[in-house]
Amino acid sequence: MIPMSKIVRTITNILYVFIIGFGFYVIIHGHLTPGGGFQGGAVVASAFALLAVAYGRKKIVSMLNKEHLSVAEISGLLAFICLAFLGLGTVFFFNFLAVGRSIPVFSNTPAGINPGDLNTAGILPLMNIAVGVEVLSALGVVILTMFLGFKEGK
Amino acid sequence: MFGILETGYGFWSPIIWIITIIVIGIILYIIWHLGEPAYKKGTEQTKPFLAGMPEPSKEAVTVRADNVYWGFKEALKHYYGPMIKTHSGIINDYISWFVVVLAIVFVIIGGLL
Amino acid sequence: MFENLVPHLPILIIAIPLFGAFASYLFSKVSDKARDVFAFIVLGVTEFLVLVLGKDIYTNGLRVYTLGATSAELTAPTGYIMPVRIILEVDALSIFMGIITVTVAFIVFIFSLKPMKEYSGTDKYYTLMFLLLVGMLGIEFTGDLFNLFVFLEIASIAGAALVAFFTHRDESAEAAFKYVVICSLGALLVLFAVALFYGQYDALNIAYLANVMKYSLLDKIAFCVLLCAFAMKAGSAPMHMWKPDAYGEAPGPVAAILVTASLVSMYALLRVCFTLYGRGLNTEVIGWIITVLGLLSIFIGVTMALIQNNFGRLIGYTAVAEVGFILLAAGVGFAGFSSTGFGFTALQAGLFHILNDALDLGLLFLVSGAVLHATGKRNLNELSGLARNMKYTCIFFIVGLCAVAGLPPMNGFASKLMIYESVYQFNPVFSIIAILASIFMLAVFVKVFYSVFLGPELKEFSSVKEVPASMLLAMGALAVLIIVIGLCPDIFVNNVINPAARALIDYGIYRGVV
Amino acid sequence: MNKYVAAIALIIVFIFMFLTATYMHPFGEPENQDMDQYMIENAQNETGANNVVTSVVFDYRGYDTLGEATVLFTAVMGVLVVYKKTRKGGE
Amino acid sequence: MTLESSAIFNLPFITVVLLIIIGMYALMFKRNLIKIVIGLTLIESGVNLFLIALGYRKGCYAPIYTNAPTTAMVFPTPQALTLTSIVIGLAVTALMLSFAVLIYKKYGTINAEKTRRLKG
Numbered sequence: 003m004i005p006m007s008k009i010v011r012t013i014t015n016i017l018y019v020f021i022i023g024f025g026f027y028v029i030i031h032g033h034l035t036p037g038g039g040f041q042g043g044a045v046v047a048s049a050f051a052l053l054a055v056a057y058g059r060k061k062i063v064s065m066l067n068k069e070h071l072s073v074a075e076i077s078g079l080l081a082f083i084c085l086a087f088l089g090l091g092t093v094f095f096f097n098f099l100a101v102g103r104s105i106p107v108f109s110n111t112p113a114g115i116n117p118g119d120l121n122t123a124g125i126l127p128l129m130n131i132a133v134g135v136e137v138l139s140a141l142g143v144v145i146l147t148m149f150l151g152f153k154e155g156k
Numbered sequence: 157m158f159g160i161l162e163t164g165y166g167f168w169s170p171i172i173w174i175i176t177i178i179v180i181g182i183i184l185y186i187i188w189h190l191g192e193p194a195y196k197k198g199t200e201q202t203k204p205f206l207a208g209m210p211e212p213s214k215e216a217v218t219v220r221a222d223n224v225y226w227g228f229k230e231a232l233k234h235y236y237g238p239m240i241k242t243h244s245g246i247i248n249d250y251i252s253w254f255v256v257v258l259a260i261v262f263v264i265i266g267g268l269l
Numbered sequence: 270m271f272e273n274l275v276p277h278l279p280i281l282i283i284a285i286p287l288f289g290a291f292a293s294y295l296f297s298k299v300s301d302k303a304r305d306v307f308a309f310i311v312l313g314v315t316e317f318l319v320l321v322l323g324k325d326i327y328t329n330g331l332r333v334y335t336l337g338a339t340s341a342e343l344t345a346p347t348g349y350i351m352p353v354r355i356i357l358e359v360d361a362l363s364i365f366m367g368i369i370t371v372t373v374a375f376i377v378f379i380f381s382l383k384p385m386k387e388y389s390g391t392d393k394y395y396t397l398m399f400l401l402l403v404g405m406l407g408i409e410f411t412g413d414l415f416n417l418f419v420f421l422e423i424a425s426i427a428g429a430a431l432v433a434f435f436t437h438r439d440e441s442a443e444a445a446f447k448y449v450v451i452c453s454l455g456a457l458l459v460l461f462a463v464a465l466f467y468g469q470y471d472a473l474n475i476a477y478l479a480n481v482m483k484y485s486l487l488d489k490i491a492f493c494v495l496l497c498a499f500a501m502k503a504g505s506a507p508m509h510m511w512k513p514d515a516y517g518e519a520p521g522p523v524a525a526i527l528v529t530a531s532l533v534s535m536y537a538l539l540r541v542c543f544t545l546y547g548r549g550l551n552t553e554v555i556g557w558i559i560t561v562l563g564l565l566s567i568f569i570g571v572t573m574a575l576i577q578n579n580f581g582r583l584i585g586y587t588a589v590a591e592v593g594f595i596l597l598a599a600g601v602g603f604a605g606f607s608s609t610g611f612g613f614t615a616l617q618a619g620l621f622h623i624l625n626d627a628l629d630l631g632l633l634f635l636v637s638g639a640v641l642h643a644t645g646k647r648n649l650n651e652l653s654g655l656a657r658n659m660k661y662t663c664i665f666f667i668v669g670l671c672a673v674a675g676l677p678p679m680n681g682f683a684s685k686l687m688i689y690e691s692v693y694q695f696n697p698v699f700s701i702i703a704i705l706a707s708i709f710m711l712a713v714f715v716k717v718f719y720s721v722f723l724g725p726e727l728k729e730f731s732s733v734k735e736v737p738a739s740m741l742l743a744m745g746a747l748a749v750l751i752i753v754i755g756l757c758p759d760i761f762v763n764n765v766i767n768p769a770a771r772a773l774i775d776y777g778i779y780r781g782v783v
Numbered sequence: 784m785n786k787y788v789a790a791i792a793l794i795i796v797f798i799f800m801f802l803t804a805t806y807m808h809p810f811g812e813p814e815n816q817d818m819d820q821y822m823i824e825n826a827q828n829e830t831g832a833n834n835v836v837t838s839v840v841f842d843y844r845g846y847d848t849l850g851e852a853t854v855l856f857t858a859v860m861g862v863l864v865v866y867k868k869t870r871k872g873g874e
Numbered sequence: 875m876t877l878e879s880s881a882i883f884n885l886p887f888i889t890v891v892l893l894i895i896i897g898m899y900a901l902m903f904k905r906n907l908i909k910i911v912i913g914l915t916l917i918e919s920g921v922n923l924f925l926i927a928l929g930y931r932k933g934c935y936a937p938i939y940t941n942a943p944t945t946a947m948v949f950p951t952p953q954a955l956t957l958t959s960i961v962i963g964l965a966v967t968a969l970m971l972s973f974a975v976l977i978y979k980k981y982g983t984i985n986a987e988k989t990r991r992l993k994g
Contacts, residue, residue, distance in 0.1 A: 147863060
């Protein structure tokens with residue numbers, strides 16, 4: 003696919019930073035606002051799609067590395083399942099940060115209506131981040147693979 | 157008891173079956189032993205004799221899988237014709253069959269029960 | 270220390286292969302050898318754990334695991350009537366299926382070590398194999414309907430991707446497309462039924478739903494949808510057409526494990542019929558429906574298998590017929606819903622046949638994979654005289670043939686005998702049809718045996734070699750299992766099948782945990 | 784497959800599905816609400832998250848979410864299999 | 875029972891049924907493989923809409939404690955379930971479209987009547 007016009011590329015250059023930033027905002031604030039790992043990851047992946055469309059086939063290969071995205075995807079999943087494994091002292095998927103409150107990380111527990119505090123909800127934010135990384139790289143891999151199409155054998 | 161499967165209306169014992177097979181095998185061996193002793197492998201005796209014609213190549217005499225039950229397929233033409241037509245390989249037909257079965261089950265269970 | 274681990278086994282058996290799936294993809298970026306060793310260790314550990322859990326459950330009864338609660342046995346929050354978290358519920362039937370699944374997956378893994386080296390993308394192959402295993406185990410162990418849907422999707426997607434693995438063949442894409450469309454349609458309808466339950470009772474737990482079920486029209490419709498969806502995924506006629514396509518085009522070992530995947534759908538069907546609905550609906554009518562589906566499957570599967578020319582496709586049609594036998598037995602068991610009499614015998618026979626089916630058809634598909642590996646051909650018309658060079662494969666094929674066709678003293682005979690006798694009490698005609706179909710099955714495999722292994726030796730196959738030792742080992746393991754089960758069926762029926770069948774009939778125990 | 788038979792089957796399925804829509808509780812007035820009411824009341828206390836949906840997704844039904852992430856991973860593997868490089872000999 | 879709350883006015887549910895039936899129609903009668911995929915996504919949207927509609931309570935707000943009154947919240951579970959099922963649907967759709975592309979590469983067509991070498 004050929005790259006699109008200069009106007010599109012310029013706008014993309016400005017815009018994709020904001021899209022990715024917004025995506026990460028959605029991921030990190032998943033336990034306070036609507037959204038979460040999946041939605042934020044999809045937003046970030048849409049920035050990848052924008053880049054792919056604007057810059058075309060040749061350029062995008064140098065910008066996004068499929069191998070790196072693949073490794074990021076696996077590490078997100080491994081982080082997720084390891085967080086679940088960590089609760090195994092009690093039960094798999096046990097929210098050990100929020101319930102015992104022995105470790106002062108993400109351990110505040112507000113009650114009633116409140117504006118929201120990032121330092122709450124135990125392992126939920128960590129899981130959000132893990133899932134967000136997984137989703138953004140998984141969708142990135144899918145977008146890149148389907149965008150680049152078939153490769154013939156050497 | 158070991159080796160006897162009670163099915164409620166009968167039983168099945170592989171041990172007895174194996175003993176029977178061994179007995180039959182011994183009888184067969186005895187019969188085989190009474191056979192023609194002059195038979196020798198790899199001599200002129202084992203060559204196929206086709207009325208003096210040369211023996212055709214292996215490729216020509218191999219019975220292919222298609223031809224194994226040829227007569228059976230020919231006799232059941234009226235069953236196999238529509239059957240092969242039904243297995244059309246179109247994905248829509250597969251789903252249509254599912255919807256038809258779903259409709260029938262709906263009528264029987266949802267409507268009549 | 271190990272005693273502390275036993276309560277956690279239900280989740281560990283699912284989570285360890287899942288971890289293995291993720292990690293093995295990382296390992297294969299390092300080296301193939303490391304990946305193989307790692308996968309072997311993970312599968313070995315899973316096999317060991319599932320056997321330990323099996324021993325525990327067969328002695329102590331069912332095990333419950335509440336995910337994320339403060340204690341594993343705490344199904345509902347303290348002082349509350351209904352479960353809000355996902356519950357894993359493993360009873361004798363679940364662990365029976367679990368042991369079958371893990372064992373078949375282990376053997377298939379050993380088989381595919383060598384032949385899959387020839388193709389590109391082996392890293393994805395092993396990861397998908399693990400994920401398929403995880404999907405099946407998740408379906409078997411879960412006590413939550415929505416969770417069942419999720420794992421159904423994992424199993425379907427992994428299965429579809431594995432069917433498409435031979436991308437150099439044109440037809441594999443078509444088969445995979447058909448497979449994924451059928452599977453996701455079935456899964457979506459399962460989700461629809463789940464939504465119907467959720468809307469009425471605001472619950473997703475199988476045991477709780479069974480307790481509060483009112484058997485309204487909505488429940489009946491949900492039952493129809495679940496019945497049809499699972500029957501389609503199990504491959505019952507006339508919704509079986511995807512099955513020969515997918516099995517015929519998938520690599521041999523993949524087809525061997527896909528047989529188990531369709532049997533897991535069968536398990537889900539049994540779970541829905543017996544545990545979720547129980548005696549609430551008219552069991553006789555539903556039993557008749559399942560029986561008729563089973564008879565159709567037997568008849569169509571066997572007769573269509575007779576005229577096939579593709580090795581995998583032929584076994585795919587016989588797989589349809591074998592599922593028909595299980596459906597027939599299950600239908601009769603559901604019609605005579607009791608812990609005595611012919612209904613119970615039929616149910617036992619059906620469960621026994623599930624075990625035999627997974628082993629027999631698995632062995633036959635492995636043989637087809639071995640033939641493909643040795644000759645590169647699957648068309649029966651092009652094969653001939655392989656018995657000269659592939660003696661051991663030929664012997665394993667004879668074992669599988671006898672088992673599937675129900676020749677004594679193999680395991681297939683024992684379970685089919687139970688099916689004939691119990692179905693005869695229900696309806697003699699059905700039993701006679703089943704016996705005739707079994708004879709047809711023998712004819713089918715005589716054809717295969719003749720055209721693949723017997724016949725004159727062709728020039729193009731004179732240089733064919735016996736397959737490597739790891740493949741022989743895998744096939745040999747299945748053959749030994751088949752012969753052992755065939756020689757002492759009573760031990761298996763009394764100690765393994767009977768508790769599993771009892772777990773279905775005495776549904777009060779399963780429902781009583783919440 | 785005969786088109787008319789399929790159409791009739793589709794109509795029958797439609798009739799029964801329509802029945803489900805009318806037999807379901809009126810829109811916006813669910814009959815049973817025990818499970819969700821429990822979550823709404825206790826989610827903030829038990830998990831500390833303000834967003835109840837997030838506590839359901841990652842805490843009460845976290846296992847489902849693990850399965851969902853796995854489905855995504857599986858699909859990526861499937862896509863990679865489809866687009867994988869084929870070797871020279873066609874394999 | 876007033877007219878508005880009578881069962882026939884379950885309009886969201888009726889929409890759901892229509893979506894599912896339209897999807898099934900596309901699956902049964904459309905020969906284009908892409909249209910078959912679209913039919914499946916229609917069914918999927920129908921089921922997702924069904925789940926979401928089941929979780930609605932009249933006059934309630936999103937279940938987030940930041941701003942909503944604590945007494946009036948819609949059900950959170952269907953939202954979580956729908957989130958799960960949307961992601962699953964996305965994954966399945968991506969895979970199915972890949973297969974369709976592969977079929978097009980191999981067969982040169984995406985007509986279901988012509989992509990049927992596996993039959994009989």
